[in-house]
Amino acid sequence: MPLIAIVEDEPSISEVVSLYMKRAGYQVQVYADGLAARDGLDRQVPDLVILDVMLPGLDGFALTRSLRDRSDVPIILLTSRREESDRIAGLELGADDYVVKPFSPQELVSRVRAVLRRLQRGEASEAAPLTFPGLRIDPQSRLVTVRGQEVELTAREFDMLYHLAQHPRQVFSRDRLLESVWGSADYIDPSTVTVHIRRLREKIEPDPADPTHLLTVWGVGYKFEP
Ligand code: CA
Numbered sequence: 001m002p003l004i005a006i007v008e009d010e011p012s013i014s015e016v017v018s019l020y021m022k023r024a025g026y027q028v029q030v031y032a033d034g035l036a037a038r039d040g041l042d043r044q045v046p047d048l049v050i051l052d053v054m055l056p057g058l059d060g061f062a063l064t065r066s067l068r069d070r071s072d073v074p075i076i077l078l079t080s081r082r083e084e085s086d087r088i089a090g091l092e093l094g095a096d097d098y099v100v101k102p103f104s105p106q107e108l109v110s111r112v113r114a115v116l117r118r119l120q121r122g123e124a125s126e127a128a129p130l131t132f133p134g135l136r137i138d139p140q141s142r143l144v145t146v147r148g149q150e151v152e153l154t155a156r157e158f159d160m161l162y163h164l165a166q167h168p169r170q171v172f173s174r175d176r177l178l179e180s181v182w183g184s185a186d187y188i189d190p191s192t193v194t195v196h197i198r199r200l201r202e203k204i205e206p207d208p209a210d211p212t213h214l215l216t217v218w219g220v221g222y223k224f225e226p
Contacts, residue, residue: 002047002116003027007037007063008078009055013101017050020105021112034058038066045073047119048112053079053090061093068094072155074115078103084191091195096156097188107187114183118159130165132226135204135213137165144204151203156181160196161204164214164224173221197222 004026008014011032018028029046031037035057041049049067053060064075077090077098090098096115099108129138136145142158144151153161160181164172174193178185182192197216201208215225 001025001027003029003044004112005029005031005037005041005046005049007031007034007049007055007060008052009033010052013052013078016105017108020109024109024113026112034060034063038063041067041073042070045071048074048076048115050076050078050108050112051095053077053086061090064090064093064095068154074119074155076108076111076115087189088191088195091192092199094154096154097182097192099187110184111187118181118183119155130162132165132213134206137162146204147206153200153203157196157200157203160193161200161214161224164222165226168224168226171217171220171223177222193222 004021006014006017006021006028008017008030009032014030014032018030021028029040029044031040034055038058051060051063055063060077064077067073067075075095077095078101079086079090079098080101087098097111099111127139129136134147139162144153144158144161160177163177163180172180174190175185177193178188178190182188197214201211201214205211205213213225215223217223
């Protein structure tokens with residue numbers, strides 16, 4: 001059974017989330033503050049982390065940064081902040097998704113399932129690496145090398161790059177990318193895609209302002225140019 005870590009200081013929320021996750025067939029580990037979570041997650045790495053942003057000890061953004069330094073465990077942020085900038089900040093730090101409070105626990109279960117299913121699919125794939133001038137994408141090891149240098153991508157960044165590169169020159173709208181890479185376009189802000197594209201460009205393009213692989217098709221979406 002996959003292990004889900006829930007980091008949330010509000011007992012009424014962590015209890016209902018635990019209940020729904022257990023009912024969905026997951027094991028659950030609850031942490032009520034940021035510092036305890038950082039230590040606990042070091043000792044026992046879960047399959048996915050559900051992480052509240054406003055926490056005592058160490059907030060969700062700081063914890064995301066700390067987790068990302070050590071692992072690419074999927075992170076879903078719980079945020080009561082509705083501001084676009086805060087949500088984007090979480091994604092910039094490497095969170096995979098966010099859910100804005102108040103949320104439906106069933107929606108959260110769907111997101112968790114989508115993330116875990118996508119990872120399993122990635123592990124099961126036996127596809128050959130994709131190679132392009134200056135760029136190699138290996139779905140087996142999930143390694144990306146740019147001009148011979150290994151670059152570190154989050155799980156979601158890898159999935160998006162791999163998906164685009166598997167369909168060279170095909171234009172994908174942001175909604176289609178959400179469906180293919182996130183598993184569903186429901187509940188997810190399409191600007192999530194924009195943020196991931198920008199981060200990918202910074203990691204794989206020699207000049208992120210003038211990309212050669214990850215191109216914007218204005219008014220439509222994005223495409224991969226081999
Ligand atoms: Ca909180």
